[in-house]
Structures are given as structure tokens and as C-alpha cells.
Amino acid sequence: MASGTGAATVETPTGMPEGRERKRNQNRLAEERLGLYLVLPTLLLLGVVILYPVVKAIVMSFQKDAGIDPATGMFVEGGSAGFSNYTHWLLQQCTTASGQTVSCPPGTLGSQFWDAVAVTIFFTVVTVVVEVILGMLMALVMNRAFKGRGLLRASVLVPWSIPTAVTAKLWFFMFAFDGIVNHVLGTKILWTSDAWPARFAVIIADVWKTTPFIALLLLAGLQLIPDELFEAARVDGAGAWQRFLNVTIPLVRPALMVAVLFRVLDVLRIYDLPAILTQGGGGSGHATTTLSILVVNQIRQGYNKASALSTITFLLIFLVAFIFVKFLGANVIKTQESQRKAAK
Amino acid sequence: MASVTTTGSEIQTSTPAPPHRGSGVRWGAIGSYAGIAAIVIWCLAPFYWMVVTAFRDVGYTFDTTPWPTHVTLDNFRTAFSTDLGNHLARALVNSVIIGICTTAIALIVGVFAAYALSRLQFRGKFIVLGVVLGASMFPGVALLTPLFQLFTNIHWIGTYQALIIPDISFALPLTVYTLTAFFAEMPWELEQAAKIDGCTPGQAFRLVLLPLAAPGLFTTAILAFISSWNEYLLASELSNDSTQPVTVAIAGFTGAQPHQEPYTTVMAAGTIVTIPLVIMVLLFQRRIVAGLTAGGVKG
Numbered sequence: 027m028a029s030g031t032g033a034a035t036v037e038t039p040t041g042m043p044e045g046r047e048r049k050r051n052q053n054r055l056a057e058e059r060l061g062l063y064l065v066l067p068t069l070l071l072l073g074v075v076i077l078y079p080v081v082k083a084i085v086m087s088f089q090k091d092a093g094i095d096p097a098t099g100m101f102v103e104g105g106s107a108g109f110s111n112y113t114h115w116l117l118q119q120c121t122t123a124s125g126q127t128v129s130c131p132p133g134t135l136g137s138q139f140w141d142a143v144a145v146t147i148f149f150t151v152v153t154v155v156v157e158v159i160l161g162m163l164m165a166l167v168m169n170r171a172f173k174g175r176g177l178l179r180a181s182v183l184v185p186w187s188i189p190t191a192v193t194a195k196l197w198f199f200m201f202a203f204d205g206i207v208n209h210v211l212g213t214k215i216l217w218t219s220d221a222w223p224a225r226f227a228v229i230i231a232d233v234w235k236t237t238p239f240i241a242l243l244l245l246a247g248l249q250l251i252p253d254e255l256f257e258a259a260r261v262d263g264a265g266a267w268q269r270f271l272n273v274t275i276p277l278v279r280p281a282l283m284v285a286v287l288f289r290v291l292d293v294l295r296i297y298d299l300p301a302i303l304t305q306g307g308g309g310s311g312h313a314t315t316t317l318s319i320l321v322v323n324q325i326r327q328g329y330n331k332a333s334a335l336s337t338i339t340f341l342l343i344f345l346v347a348f349i350f351v352k353f354l355g356a357n358v359i360k361t362q363e364s365q366r367k368a369a370k
Numbered sequence: 371m372a373s374v375t376t377t378g379s380e381i382q383t384s385t386p387a388p389p390h391r392g393s394g395v396r397w398g399a400i401g402s403y404a405g406i407a408a409i410v411i412w413c414l415a416p417f418y419w420m421v422v423t424a425f426r427d428v429g430y431t432f433d434t435t436p437w438p439t440h441v442t443l444d445n446f447r448t449a450f451s452t453d454l455g456n457h458l459a460r461a462l463v464n465s466v467i468i469g470i471c472t473t474a475i476a477l478i479v480g481v482f483a484a485y486a487l488s489r490l491q492f493r494g495k496f497i498v499l500g501v502v503l504g505a506s507m508f509p510g511v512a513l514l515t516p517l518f519q520l521f522t523n524i525h526w527i528g529t530y531q532a533l534i535i536p537d538i539s540f541a542l543p544l545t546v547y548t549l550t551a552f553f554a555e556m557p558w559e560l561e562q563a564a565k566i567d568g569c570t571p572g573q574a575f576r577l578v579l580l581p582l583a584a585p586g587l588f589t590t591a592i593l594a595f596i597s598s599w600n601e602y603l604l605a606s607e608l609s610n611d612s613t614q615p616v617t618v619a620i621a622g623f624t625g626a627q628p629h630q631e632p633y634t635t636v637m638a639a640g641t642i643v644t645i646p647l648v649i650m651v652l653l654f655q656r657r658i659v660a661g662l663t664a665g666g667v668k669g
Contacts, residue, residue: 174410191621
């Protein structure tokens with residue numbers, strides 16, 4: 027990818043005094059080597075803490091969980107499982123005590139898979155849409171505010187700096203039956219135990235906690251837009267709404283897309299909030315069980331099936347990231363590089 | 371949020387006016403203040419409610435008076451008491467140990483990579499950037515199963531290393547990512563000058579750039595520490611009673627009655643865990659906002 031510059035310099039010594047050219051090549055090579063040496067420790071460490079577990083999870087996902095072999099009645103240590111751990115989740119194939127493959131009965135973890143997929147995607151779509159709209163409104167207010175800007179920035183950082191576990195407990199208290207939310211709204215909603223209220227409790231808490239992050243990212247994008255552009259649009263007769271659509275949105279788009287990407291990938295792996303706020307429950311008993319919660323529930327019932335599920339989760343997130351990068355992410359790194367060059 | 375719309379439409383009505391506008395400015399200002407007030411209340415009200423409840427007598431847990439009533443310090447005493455099997459003080463120490471070790475490792479290793487990524491031209495640079503970005507979005511749950519099995523087999527469950535190692539998986543990419551953005555904004559002419567004066571790239575890094583980079587390093591350290599301090603998923607499965615961090619301790623807080631949530635005690639514990647963080651974040655808010663957004667906008 028980036029090899030073009032390095033290789034080209036090495037091969038074109040013509041027309042240059044030989045000594046200077048060689049010195050330059052040596053510097054070039056020294057820089058190449060230094061660069062690799064400096065990134066090596068990071069890559070090695072990431073290899074140990076991420077790559078090794080991922081490869082191990084994939085290997086484990088193709089092995090049988092230890093247990094009683096239904097055919098012989100003997101305890102077996104596992105062995106190769108083929109794709110059965112994956113079909114267990116994706117095609118809902120459970121093995122009965124007599125060794126037959128049937129669709130997973132209600133109440134088993136296996137039967138919760140597609141519900142968990144649906145709830146995870148529901149959380150992702152709703153929270154990201156609401157957070158982007160609210161975050162944009164917040165950023166617009168912050169961008170216009172001159173006197174209160176310090177106060178705004180400070181208060182916006184407070185929800186962000188509270189640990190998610192504490193946020194979950196805080197909202198658990200506020201969403202209690204006798205709690206402040208029901209009191210203020212004048213309702214008698216079972217926020218943490220009915221299916222839909224529990225889902226929206228998770229969404230509200232997440233929106234409260236992470237909208238500030240989006241607002242800050244968008245504000246940074248807004249502040250890069252030169253005032254002259256708005257002036258020019260105003261002189262040309264564009265109204266406030268037109269200026270927002272035709273000046274603000276296109277120019278803030280890179281920051282917006284990065285914020286959306288970060289948030290989407292973040293909510294797809296959501297665990298803390300639904301696990302602590304609603305214990306993954308609500309209504310039918312698993313109304314807020316996301317994919318991450320399902321993996322944790324499965325761990326003690328068999329590592330290898332849990333590995334298959336976590337690999338599916340990982341692939342889903344990877345797929346979504348890939349789709350995003352295909353549309354916008356390629357310039358995540360390129361933008362940085364071009365700005366770096368422009369700054370020189 | 372209606373106030374924000376007011377602000378928007380106000381710009382429209384005052385369109386042709388010169389910089390010093392008459393009544394338009396006043397209405398715009400009022401809309402703007404209403405927007406500010408809405409944001410401040412929305413962000414601070416739940417936090418305020420936690421603190422008010424933390425200081426409220428347990429008999430008045432669900433009192434809805436908006437200002438502090440029945441003020442007491444009992445909840446804080448109960449939160450630190452170990453009579454009911456809660457170990458908040460020990461959990462705080464654990465979180466500090468895990469946070470400092472994770473931050474130190476991530477910073478020491480990451481600073482070299484960030485320097486190379488922001489400064490040097492070398493083959494595979496974009497691949498490394500991509501790997502770091504990808505790693506920062508990696509789902510923790512994908513690490514959990516293999517690590518849980520591995521640490522069970524080698525009897526590491528409940529040790530500090532079993533809690534620090536997984537935290538590096540997100541603290542290190544975060545560190546490299548944020549530092550690269552900070553480094554990309556530094557005055558590089560000084561490095562050139564140092565090189566012309568005869569410094570090697572290594573010397574230029576150590577003698578010229580590191581002192582200049584100190585604020586960025588400090589901010590990155592705070593962000594890495596906070597990310598580790600807030601971690602819950604991995605710690606909830608890989609820690610035991612004596613090594614559990616505050617997030618796990620608070621999530622599992624038990625009260626006197628088996629099925630009765632000790633709300634006021636939990637709010638007191640939450641306040642204790644949150645206040646140092648909030649103070650730190652407010653003290654360094656400019657830098658932290660820069661650190662948070664540098665990655666987003668520059669990247």
C-alpha cells in the first residue's frame with residue numbers, strides 16, 4: 027500500500043551525485059526500519075491480547091462441548107463438532123437427550139439467539155438515530171453559545187464521565203416503580219420488568235450517557251466551517267434551514283459519519299446497560315438480552331458454543347464496519363494523511 | 371428541544387440585518403439561552419438526583435422533593451461498611467491498581483507507535499493504522515470466552531494480571547489513536563531543527579518532542595485510565611471477590627434484605643466512584659474534549 031514512495035526512491039539514482047543519493051537512500055531506509063521497530067511492540071501486544079484469543083475462539087467454536095454422549099451415555103471430552111455449534115445458533119438446532127437434532131425448545135439459550143439479534147439491532151438503530159438528532163441539536167446550540175460555552179462543555183462531560191455501571195444503577199433507581207421518572211411523568215410504568223418499557227429504559231439511559239460524545243464530535247466538525255461560507259450563503263439569499271442543509275450538513279458530514287460508525291459498533295456490543303439495568307430481562311424474560319449478554323449466559327453452559335456465538339457477534343460487527351468503511355471509512359485514514367501533508 | 375428550533379428560525383427572520391441586529395439578537399439570545407438551559411438540565415439532572423439521594427435518609431428513599439431533604443451521611447457509612455459483604459474500599463483500590471497498570475503499559479508501548487504513525491514514512495503504515503482502528507472497535511465479548519477458559523485452566527481467574535491483560539486490548543488502541551492525532555498537530559519544524567543541529571531521529575524524539583508532547587500524553591493517560599476504570603463486562607467474569615473493581619462491586623451491591631435494592635447506599639457508592647472522575651474531567655475539560663474529538667475529526 028504505502029510501499030510506493032520507498033521503492034521508487036531506491037531505484038532512481040540517475041542524474042544525481044552518487045554520494046548524496048546514497049545518503050538519502052540510507053536515511054530513507056533508516057526511517058523505514060525505525061518506523062517498523064517503533065510499531066512492532068504495539069503490534070506484538072495486540073497480537074497477544076486480541077489475535078490469540080480470537081484465533082483460539084474460532085478453534086474452540088469447531089469443537090464439541092464436553093458432556094454426556096447421548097448415544098453411548100458416556101462422558102466425552104468433546105472432539106470435532108464441525109459447524110454444529112454454528113447451526114445450533116443460526117438454524118436453532120439443539121440436540122435432545124436421545125441424540126436427535128430438533129429445533130431448540132423455548133426457554134433454552136439457543137432459542138433466544140434471533141431475539142437477541144433483533145434486540146441488538148433494534149437498540150443500535152434507535153439509539154444511534156436519536157443520539158445523532160439530539161447530538162446535532164446540542165452541537166448547534168453549543169456552537170452559537172458564547173457566554174455559556176464553558177458551562178455547556180462542563181455539563182456535557184458529566185454523563186460521559188460516569189461509569190456505565192453507575193449510570194445503569196442510577197437509572198435503575200430513577201426507573202423504580204416509586205421512582206422519580208414515574209413521578210414526573212405521572213405514570214405507573216414497570217420500567218425495568220415489562221418488555222417494551224425495559225427496552226426503552228435501556229435506550230433512554232444510553233442516549234443520556236452518549237449523546238454528549240456525539241455532540242462534542244459534531245461541535246468540533248462545526249467549528250471547522252469558516253463563517254464566510256454562511257455569510258456567502260446568506261448573501262445569496264439562503265434561509266437558515268437551507269444553510270443548514272446545504273452548508274452545515276455537507277461540511278460536517280465527515281465528522282458525522284465517524285461519530286455514527288463509532289456509535290454503531292459500540293451499541294452492537296452493548297452489555298453493561300442492559301445487563302445491570304434490566305438483567306437482560308423484561309417481559310418474556312429475555313426482552314433486553316443482547317448478543318453480548320447471551321454469550322456471557324452461555325459461557326458456563328459450554329465454552330465452545332459460547333465461542334461460536336461470540337465469533338458470530340464478532341463477524342456481524344466486522345461486517346457492519348466493513349460496509350461503513352466501504353462507503354466512507356477509506357478516507358478515515360486518507361483524510362489524516364492529506365491533512366498531515368497539507369500541514370507541512 | 372423546542373427552544374433550539376426557535377434559535378434556528380430566529381436566524382432566518384434577522385437575515386438581512388448587519389452584525390449588530392436589533393430585536394432579532396434579543397430573541398436569538400433568548401432562544402440560545404433556553405437551549406443552553408435545556409442541555410444543562412438534561413445532562414446534570416440525573417447526576418444531581420444521584421447525589422441528592424446519596425445524602426437522603428434511607429426512610430425517605432422515594433421522596434421526590436427536588437432539593438436535599440433529610441440530609442444524612444449514613445449512606446456513605448453503609449457503603450463503606452463490610453457487614454453486608456460489600457467491599458467498596460477494596461474495590462476502589464483494585465480499580466486504581468488495574469487502571470494505573472493498564473494505562474502505564476498502554477502509554478509506554480503506544481507512544482512509540484504513535485510517533486511512527488504520525489511522523490515517519492514506512493511500508494505498511496496504513497495497514498498498522500487500520501489494525502489499530504479495527505482493534506479499538508473490537509467487541510470485548512469475543513475475547514471473553516477464550517480468556518475465561520485459558521485463565522480458568524492456569525488458575526488466573528481473580529488475579530490482577532487476568533484483569534489488566536484484557537483491558538490492554540482497548541486501552542492500547544485508544545492510546546495509539548489519540549496520541550497519533552495529538553502528535554500530528556505538534557510543531558514539527560522543531561524536530562527538523564534538532565535534526566539539522568545533529569540529533570538522530572531518536573534524540574530528536576526524546577529531547578525535543580517528548581517535552582512538547584507532555585500535555586497530549588497526559589490527556590491520553592486520563593482517557594486510557596477512565597476507559598479501564600469504567601470496564602465492567604470482562605471484569606465481572608474474570609475477577610473474584612477480592613480483586614473485583616468498583617464497577618463490579620456497585621453492580622452487585624447487596625442490602626440488608628435479600629430482594630430489596632439498597633438504593634440510597636448504591637447512590638452513595640456511585641457518588642464516591644463518580645466524583646473524583648467528574649472533578650478530574652472538569653479540571654482538564656479543554657484537553658479532554660480535544661483528545662476525544664481529535665481522533666474523530668482528524669481521523
